[in-house]
């Protein structure tokens with residue numbers, strides 16, 4: 001195990017925990033199975049199905065970040081991460097297997113057990129059942145006709161013949 005890389009993840013995340021260890025191992029699998037390396041731009045894309053601790057390891061190791069638009073959140077709540085490589089077209093969905101009996105383990109023991117497990121034991125490897133998301137796009141900014149704030153046009157709604165932002169649209173529908 002790459003201790004230096006683990007320390008880097010812990011430093012970014014703020015603490016060490018089993019969740020971070022899961023993300024760390026998912027990266028190890030993505031590197032091993034897909035040859036993923038640190039993305040300076042959008043050459044790798046990760047679709048994560050949860051917004052828990054593990055994502056921080058993914059951002060540090062693979063360079064898939066919210067800011068670059070190559071970390072996409074798809075909220076099924078599962079411990080599943082799909083990696084796509086734009087250069088080779090390869091894709092892989094990495095899904096955590098239901099955990100063995102870890103109830104009697106402390107947090108530290110659980111974290112250590114995850115870090116020491118072979119990736120094949122921890123995860124199932126599948127084909128993603130969705131396609132590579134298109135590259136991050138830039139949209140025109142539209143000024144909301146209700147609150148006056150600017151928003152990208154893909155987030156603008158039509159209400160009462162006015163172009164409005166999602167905040168104002170929600171106000172109107174009373175949170176549906």
Ligand SMILES: [Zn+2]
Nearest residue numbers: 017019020053
């Ligand atoms: Zn954590």
Ligand SMILES: [Zn+2]
Nearest residue numbers: 144147165168
């Ligand atoms: Zn508005």
